[in-house]
Amino acid sequence: MAETTVKRQTKTQAKVPLFITIWASIKAWLRRDGIVIMSYAIATILMSYPLAFKLGGHWLALRDTDTFVKIWDNWWLQNHAFNGPSLNFTNLQFHPSGLDLSYHSISWTVAFLSWALTIVTDAITAYNLTILVALFSTAYAAYLLVRPFVSYGAAAWLAGAIYSFAPYHLAHSGGHPDLVHLAPIPLAVLLLYAAFTRPSVPAALGAAFLIGLAGFTSLYIMVFALLTIGPVLVFLLLDEHRWSQPKIWQVVLVFGVVSVLLLSIRLVPILRDTSALTEAIESKYTADRSQTDLMSYVLPSHLNPLFAPYTKGIASRFGYMSSNWPAYLGIVPIALSIVALLWKKQRKTVLLWFSIGLIFFILSLGPVLRFNGNLYDNIVLPAQYLSWFPPIRAVGRPDFFVLGILLPVAVLAAFGFDRILIALEGSRRTQIALMIAIPGLLLVEYWSGEFPGISVNVNPFFEQLSEEPDDFAIIQLPMGRTKAKRYLYLQIFHQKPIVEGLSARTPLEAYQYIHNNPLLRNWSAGEPLDCDTLTWDRIMSALDQLIDDNFRYIVVHHPEPEIPVQFANYFPLQPFYQDSQLTVFKVADLQNQPPCQTIYKRVFALPSPEVSTSILWDQKISLLGYDLPDVDPEVKMLPITVYWQANEEIENSYVAYFHLVDLDTDEVVAQADVIPRGWSYPTSWWAKGEVVEDTIQMLMENVPPGSYELRIGWYDEETGLRLTAESDRVQPNADGSILLGVIDY
Known part of the structure; x- marks a missing residue:
C-alpha cells in the first residue's frame, strides 16, 4: 500500500x-x-x-x-x-x-x-x-x-x-x-567551449546554429565569426589532448556538418x-x-x-x-x-x-x-x-x-x-x-555624444503615387549611387519600380538599360542638354522606349525652388506637379513636347495677350503683354504667361526674373528666375522679330495672404548684370525691374 x-x-x-x-x-x-x-x-x-x-x-x-x-x-x-x-x-x-x-x-x-x-x-x-x-x-x-x-x-x-x-x-x-x-559570435564560442569540455552534441548543435545565424545576419559577421571560431576550435582540440578522445570528434563532426549546411543556404546563391x-x-x-x-x-x-x-x-x-x-x-x-x-x-x-x-x-x-x-x-x-x-x-x-x-x-x-x-x-x-x-x-x-538622427518627412506626392492603381515606373533625378539610397527609402511609400537602385555590390550589367538609353545616360552623368549631340530624333526614340517600358513620371528633386541647371533644358513644358522640393513631369507629356525641336518653330505673328504692354530692355527684348489669371490660394502657384519679342539678334543668354514684393516692407516674398521655356530656349537662340511665349509658375507656398507688386526684369546669365527697362507708362525701378501689376493673394 x-x-x-x-x-x-x-x-x-x-x-x-x-x-x-x-x-x-x-x-x-x-x-x-x-x-x-x-x-x-x-x-x-x-x-x-x-x-x-x-x-x-x-x-x-x-x-x-x-x-x-x-x-x-x-x-x-x-x-x-x-x-x-x-x-x-x-x-x-x-x-x-x-x-x-x-x-x-x-x-x-x-x-x-x-x-x-x-x-x-x-x-x-x-x-x-x-x-x-x-x-x-x-x-x-x-x-x-x-x-x-x-x-x-x-x-x-x-x-x-x-x-x-x-x-x-x-x-x-x-x-x-x-x-x-x-551577439552570435561570443555565444557560439561559449557553446563551443561547452561542447568540448563536457563533451556535448546539443551544445555543438547550438554553436553551429549560431554560426548559421551569423551568416544570415551578415556575411561580414560570418567572416568575423569563422576567424574567431577557427583558433578557438584548434585550441580546444589541443588543450588537455582532447583530440585523442573519439567523442570529441563526434562533436567536431556535428558542429562542422551543421555549420556548413546552414551556411550553404546563404552562400550557394552567391557561389553559383x-x-x-x-x-x-x-x-x-x-x-x-x-x-x-x-x-x-x-x-x-x-x-x-x-x-x-x-x-x-x-x-x-x-x-x-x-x-x-x-x-x-x-x-x-x-x-x-x-x-x-x-x-x-x-x-x-x-x-x-x-x-x-x-x-x-x-x-x-x-x-x-x-x-x-x-x-x-x-x-x-x-x-x-x-x-x-x-x-x-x-x-x-x-x-x-x-x-x-x-x-x-x-x-x-x-x-x-x-x-x-x-x-x-x-x-x-x-x-x-x-x-x-x-x-x-x-x-x-x-561616449560618442548624442546619437545622430534626422526627422524624416516624405513629400505627399509619393504617397499620392501609391494610390494610383496602375503598374508603372518612375525616374528620379539627379541619379547616382548616393541619391539612390534616398530613392529606395521613398520607394517604401510610393511602392513603384524605379529606373535606378543599388545593392552592396551592384553588378555592372544592372546599368545596361540606363547606358543604352540616350536620355537616361545623359541624366545619369548630369550632362546639360546639347541638341547638337542629342538630337530631336534620338530624344524621341529614347522617350518611345521609356513609354514602352511603362515609365510614367520623371521626378526632379531640388533643394532650391528651381530645377537644377543641368536638367532644366530637358523639360520645355509645364510640370505635372511642382513644389519647393520636387518638379514632376509626365513622360507622355515630354513625348508630346520634347526638347530640341523648339528651335525649328519660330513664331513672328503678334500675340493677343490679356494685358498689352510696351516695355523694352536695353533695346533688345520687348514685353508685348501678359496673361495673369486669378490666384487660387489652394494651388500655391501663380501662373504668369508672358509674350517676349526679340528686337535684334541677341548674342548673350539672359535670365528673366519675376519678383513678388511686399507693398509694406518692400521685401521679396517669392521669386522665379528662368530662361524661357523651362531653360530650353535661351535668348541667344532668338531671331530678330521672333515672338516667344512662355509660362512661369511662381511658387507661393510660403507667401501669406495680402497685396503684392509683381516686378519683372532681365539679367545676363554669365555676369549677373541687369538690363535697363524702359516704358512710357510705368517708371522703372532703380534695379532695372519694372512693375507689371499688383497681385491680391
Whole structure:
C-alpha cells in the first residue's frame, strides 16, 4: 500500500506543466542576471541617447545614408521577398531589368526582427529598436561568454561594455546594422567551449546554429565569426589532448556538418556564378585606401565631445574610413589587457585571445602602413599576403576588421580587471570603488555624444503615387549611387519600380538599360542638354522606349525652388506637379513636347495677350503683354504667361526674373528666375522679330495672404548684370525691374 502511494506521488511530481517549468527557469535566470540585464539596458539607453526617447515619431537614427538602404531591405523582405521569382532578385529596382540581390548585404536576421516589430509599431520605430537590440544583445552576449572564466561579475560586465560600446561599433550602429549585431559570435564560442569540455552534441548543435545565424545576419559577421571560431576550435582540440578522445570528434563532426549546411543556404546563391562573384568582390575591394590608421587605435574618439576639441583635427588626417569610424580601443581596455598578458594563471586562455586579436589587428591595418594620415607604400604589412584568401578579400574594407578586434580586447580586459579584483580581495571597499570607477571611466571615454538622427518627412506626392492603381515606373533625378539610397527609402511609400537602385555590390550589367538609353545616360552623368549631340530624333526614340517600358513620371528633386541647371533644358513644358522640393513631369507629356525641336518653330505673328504692354530692355527684348489669371490660394502657384519679342539678334543668354514684393516692407516674398521655356530656349537662340511665349509658375507656398507688386526684369546669365527697362507708362525701378501689376493673394 505504501509502495503504491510512493509511485502515485512520483507520477504526480513528474506531471509538472511545461509553462511552470519555463517560468521557473525564467525566474532563476532573472535572479542570476537581472541586475546585469538592467544595467546593460540603462547603459544602452545612455550611450545611444536620445534614441530611446525618440521612439514612436518621425525621428530616424542616422549616421550614414546606408540607413535608408537598410530600411528598404527590411521593407522589401516583409512585402516582396516571397512574391518575386527569387529571394535574391527584385524587379523594383533598375526597372525594367530588375536587380540581382545575391551580393547585397541584406541582413535577414535584422529584417525579420524588424518585421516582427512592425506588428506593434511603424517601420522607422522598428528600425530604431533594432539598433537598441543590437547594442544590448552584443553586450550581454559578451558577458555570458566571459562570466564562467572570471571570478567577478564586474569583470564580465566590463567585457560586454567594451564589446558593444566601443566607438567603432557604436558609430556603425547608426548606419550599418548588418555590422553590429555581433551577439552570435561570443555565444557560439561559449557553446563551443561547452561542447568540448563536457563533451556535448546539443551544445555543438547550438554553436553551429549560431554560426548559421551569423551568416544570415551578415556575411561580414560570418567572416568575423569563422576567424574567431577557427583558433578557438584548434585550441580546444589541443588543450588537455582532447583530440585523442573519439567523442570529441563526434562533436567536431556535428558542429562542422551543421555549420556548413546552414551556411550553404546563404552562400550557394552567391557561389553559383564565380565570374559574377569575382566581379562583385573586386568592385568593393578597397584595401589600398581604407586601411585603419595605426594612430586611430590610441587617439580618443573625435565623436566624443570631451575629446573632440583636441582630436578632431588629428582624426581628419586619417582618411575617410578612420576619421568617420573611430577605431579607438580605449585607455582602460588597453591597460587591463596588458595586465592580463602578465597573468600566469590564465596564460593559455589569454594567449588564445591575444592571438585572435592579433589576427584581426593585422587584417585591419591593410596591405601597407598608414600612420597619422601618411601612407607608407614601402612598408608592406602581413595583410598584403593574406588578401588572396576569398573570405578576407570579400570583406573589402580592412577597417571592418576592427569589429573583430573588439571581442579579444573585451576578453583580455576582463581577465586583467579580474586579476586586479582578486589581488584586492583583502580590501572590499577598494574592490567596490574599482567596480564602479573602471566601468564608469570606460563609458566616459567611449561616449560618442548624442546619437545622430534626422526627422524624416516624405513629400505627399509619393504617397499620392501609391494610390494610383496602375503598374508603372518612375525616374528620379539627379541619379547616382548616393541619391539612390534616398530613392529606395521613398520607394517604401510610393511602392513603384524605379529606373535606378543599388545593392552592396551592384553588378555592372544592372546599368545596361540606363547606358543604352540616350536620355537616361545623359541624366545619369548630369550632362546639360546639347541638341547638337542629342538630337530631336534620338530624344524621341529614347522617350518611345521609356513609354514602352511603362515609365510614367520623371521626378526632379531640388533643394532650391528651381530645377537644377543641368536638367532644366530637358523639360520645355509645364510640370505635372511642382513644389519647393520636387518638379514632376509626365513622360507622355515630354513625348508630346520634347526638347530640341523648339528651335525649328519660330513664331513672328503678334500675340493677343490679356494685358498689352510696351516695355523694352536695353533695346533688345520687348514685353508685348501678359496673361495673369486669378490666384487660387489652394494651388500655391501663380501662373504668369508672358509674350517676349526679340528686337535684334541677341548674342548673350539672359535670365528673366519675376519678383513678388511686399507693398509694406518692400521685401521679396517669392521669386522665379528662368530662361524661357523651362531653360530650353535661351535668348541667344532668338531671331530678330521672333515672338516667344512662355509660362512661369511662381511658387507661393510660403507667401501669406495680402497685396503684392509683381516686378519683372532681365539679367545676363554669365555676369549677373541687369538690363535697363524702359516704358512710357510705368517708371522703372532703380534695379532695372519694372512693375507689371499688383497681385491680391
